[in-house]
Amino acid sequence: MARYKPIHQGVKLLAVDFDRQILPGTFEYALRHLVDKELDLEDFHQRYKNDVQGAAAFDPAVLLKIILLAYSRGIISSRKIESACRENMLFIAISGDSQPHFTTLAAFIANAGELIAKLFDLAH
Template identity: 50%
Template sequence: MSVFDDNYQNDETGRSAYDPKILLKVVLLGYSRGLTSSREIERACCENVLFMAMSCNQRPDHSTIAPFVSSMKDQIKPLFRDILLVCDQEGLLGGSFFAIDGCKMSSN
């Protein structure tokens, strides 16, 4: 986590910076729910109780989330992979159900 804390700047001017741990939790939760857009994650922080709890009732804007992901993508990606590996080892991922949705339509 120190890699994320190093980028945490809480200057004396302007609004306090978001804690990178909170941003990371929200981003990883979003990824686990299939939300990859910063605007989708922002909306979830305002509408979804789970996201509200994970963000400590903070509502980071997409213009905060996107640069965080951009600047930390080399650290977020392996961390997300490691979390998925641990979940798989603990049997939390399931993997017993696979479905493909399709629709057959006649063509001209």
């Protein structure tokens, strides 16, 4: 009987370079470039008042990239987005392994909807 090399499909510890997971020419690559280099996120940054005290917050750029990547994949549940940030390599790479809680994601979506829409409003 023929012998084959084993195929690993379960959990495996790997050293991963997140930057190399986002391939040029893909949606994720364009999304990362757009959010990190082209969009003015100043209105998002002004909402945070934790310079001196308070817990560190998730960068709004990271949350925006997570949400837009999720929506592009048809994932709209904040719990499923949270899960993707823990389990899917593209989400881990795009978020820098941030893993925000589903309540953080839901609050960002609920409270920043107007700012997100403003980012993509071509009339401005």
